[in-house]
Amino acid sequence: MIRLKWFGPSIVIFLVLFILPSFIPRFYTYILALIYVTSLLAMSLNLVVGHGGMFQFHHGVFYGVGAYTVALMLTKTSLPMWTGFIAGPIVAAIIGFIIGWFCVRLTRLYFGMLQISLGSLIWAIVLRWYSFTGGDDGIHGVPIAPFLSSLNSSYYFILIVLVICLIVMYLILKSPFGNTLQAIRDNPQRCEAIGINVRRHQLIAIVIATFFGGLAGVLFVVLERSVFTDMLFWVLSLEIFIMCLLGGWFTFVGPIFGAAIIVALRTFVSIFTEYWTLILGVILILIIFFLPEGVMGYFQEIFKPRTKETVKEGTK
Amino acid sequence: MLQVETVVKSFDDFKAVNGASLSVGKGEIVAVIGPNGAGKTTLFNVITGLLRRDSGKIIFKGEDIGGLPPYEICKKGIARSFQIVNIFPRLTVFRNVQVAVLSQQRRSNTLFRPASSMVLNETNNILESVGFLDKAHSIAGSLSHGDQKILEIAIALGNEPELLILDEPTAGMSPEETSATMELVKRLAQMRGLTILFCEHDMDIVFSVAQSIMVMHQGRTLVQGKPEEVRNNPFVQEAYLGVE
Numbered sequence: 001m002i003r004l005k006w007f008g009p010s011i012v013i014f015l016v017l018f019i020l021p022s023f024i025p026r027f028y029t030y031i032l033a034l035i036y037v038t039s040l041l042a043m044s045l046n047l048v049v050g051h052g053g054m055f056q057f058h059h060g061v062f063y064g065v066g067a068y069t070v071a072l073m074l075t076k077t078s079l080p081m082w083t084g085f086i087a088g089p090i091v092a093a094i095i096g097f098i099i100g101w102f103c104v105r106l107t108r109l110y111f112g113m114l115q116i117s118l119g120s121l122i123w124a125i126v127l128r129w130y131s132f133t134g135g136d137d138g139i140h141g142v143p144i145a146p147f148l149s150s151l152n153s154s155y156y157f158i159l160i161v162l163v164i165c166l167i168v169m170y171l172i173l174k175s176p177f178g179n180t181l182q183a184i185r186d187n188p189q190r191c192e193a194i195g196i197n198v199r200r201h202q203l204i205a206i207v208i209a210t211f212f213g214g215l216a217g218v219l220f221v222v223l224e225r226s227v228f229t230d231m232l233f234w235v236l237s238l239e240i241f242i243m244c245l246l247g248g249w250f251t252f253v254g255p256i257f258g259a260a261i262i263v264a265l266r267t268f269v270s271i272f273t274e275y276w277t278l279i280l281g282v283i284l285i286l287i288i289f290f291l292p293e294g295v296m297g298y299f300q301e302i303f304k305p306r307t308k309e310t311v312k313e314g315t316k
Numbered sequence: 317m318l319q320v321e322t323v324v325k326s327f328d329d330f331k332a333v334n335g336a337s338l339s340v341g342k343g344e345i346v347a348v349i350g351p352n353g354a355g356k357t358t359l360f361n362v363i364t365g366l367l368r369r370d371s372g373k374i375i376f377k378g379e380d381i382g383g384l385p386p387y388e389i390c391k392k393g394i395a396r397s398f399q400i401v402n403i404f405p406r407l408t409v410f411r412n413v414q415v416a417v418l419s420q421q422r423r424s425n426t427l428f429r430p431a432s433s434m435v436l437n438e439t440n441n442i443l444e445s446v447g448f449l450d451k452a453h454s455i456a457g458s459l460s461h462g463d464q465k466i467l468e469i470a471i472a473l474g475n476e477p478e479l480l481i482l483d484e485p486t487a488g489m490s491p492e493e494t495s496a497t498m499e500l501v502k503r504l505a506q507m508r509g510l511t512i513l514f515c516e517h518d519m520d521i522v523f524s525v526a527q528s529i530m531v532m533h534q535g536r537t538l539v540q541g542k543p544e545e546v547r548n549n550p551f552v553q554e555a556y557l558g559v560e
Contacts, residue, residue, distance in 0.1 A: 176424055195416075196387055
């Protein structure tokens with residue numbers, strides 16, 4: 001049963017966001033759209049990090065692969081635009097499957113280390129293969145069909161895709177697959193003992209997460225019409241990871257808050273100082289000390305005293 | 317139903333299990349006893365696939381299951397509880413059991429259908445049979461130690477096992493909790509037609525519940541037999557029970 005009490009507020013928020021571009025300057029529309037793209041990226045990572053308990057340290061690679069796939073298809077071939085939109089997430093999921101196939105054989109930190117190495121390999125290939133990927137120049141001026149080319153229309157497209165993805169992710173997390181994934185996060189050994197093929201389950205989760213990561217890459221191309229190698233660099237992956245922690249990685253919508261905070265900080269603080277990461281660092285430290293469950297985790301604690309009661313009942 | 321033949325498992329040079337044999341018939345309640353470090357838990361871990369045996373045979377329903385991964389062994393019909401509490405602490409009691417029931421019904425990979433509407437009856441039946449219906453929505457990690465041990469058993473029941481292996485089901489419980497738990501185990505065995513293999517420190521319990529007892533000492537099987545036979549065995553009296 002989907003919790004209906006969130007249904008009303010969600011519709012209101014969606015409608016407000018939908019009419020917002022008519023009232024705010026173009027620059028803010030652009031920033032909002034960027035936040036949506038980044039939100040989808042952080043949400044996709046959180047499927048495996050927060051709900052799956054896997055140290056997916058190099059999720060940016062799949063974002064980059066999705067973006068490069070669509071950019072290359074639209075600049076180098078004459079295939080219709082929508083084939084690129086479909087190919088982006090699928091290629092990202094295939095790369096996710098290959099990297100994940102190796103990673104799920106390891107646990108915890110070793111999983112993360114291996115993923116950083118394999119992901120950096122892909123980054124290096126994209127950076128060095130100048131004739132195909134354009135190296136560190138990236139690819140610019142990706143042709144996007146006229147109906148998506150204005151900022152407002154890409155804003156609406158991105159918002160609608162994000163909402164659809166959020167609904168799908170929510171259904172996945174509430175499904176037996178999602179429940180089992182959270183059980184694996186809590187106790188992989190016990191899951192094996194109750195007949196769950198833990199590695200296969202984790203691998204499927206990675207493929208799903210990288211699919212959505214690739215889709216975020218596609219949305220980035222719709223918004224920016226360009227791609228560059230920094231999208232696959234480990235620094236970005238770390239940033240997405242921080243978004244999950246910041247927003248609250250055991251909550252559903254937490255990563256959206258994390259993405260909004262980081263994108264807003266990067267945009268507005270970097271106007272005043274290029275050391276915006278310094279401010280980010282201070283905020284991070286404060287959050288770790290005062291909101292260990294993240295921003296959303298904190299709100300949940302305030303607004304849902306009922307969960308606390310059940311915990312108390314249990315301890316009696 | 318289960319035949320364990322001269323199984324050996326060593327860690328580096330230490331032979332934790334060194335030629336243990338065991339036979340469990342259908343519908344029996346079998347106990348494994350032995351002093352601390354005799355290799356009881358290691359033997360259970362080998363049977364359930366958590367550890368791989370070095371040599372020997374583990375035959376379940378006529379099939380050698382030695383060397384299979386734990387999830388395959390579980391699907392053959394063996395479920396277990398753990399000596400040290402091993403549950404899903406962040407999930408509710410209900411979902412702890414539901415995850416096992418979903419796995420039993422091969423529905424762990426179902427996407428897009430809300431789990432909250434699935435296998436409700438099966439899960440509630442199990443919760444009812446261990447008396448946990450009122451605790452169904454508590455967070456598992458907040459239960460008392462004794463309740464967490466019972467949740468252990470409930471999760472194992474979710475797999476609808478034919479053979480239920482309980483590794484010290486009453487470890488850390490008070491005497492009252494202990495006898496209540498053993499009554500529960502006996503009742504479950506009757507109700508569900510379970511075969512039960514367990515190990516336990518409390519000799520009174522073992523001799524009152526078990527129909528067959530296997531005695532382990534330094535990784536070896538000393539003897540397996542009916543409670544009276546074991547009680548009168550001179551080796552056992554010397555090694556473990558202490559001559560009265």
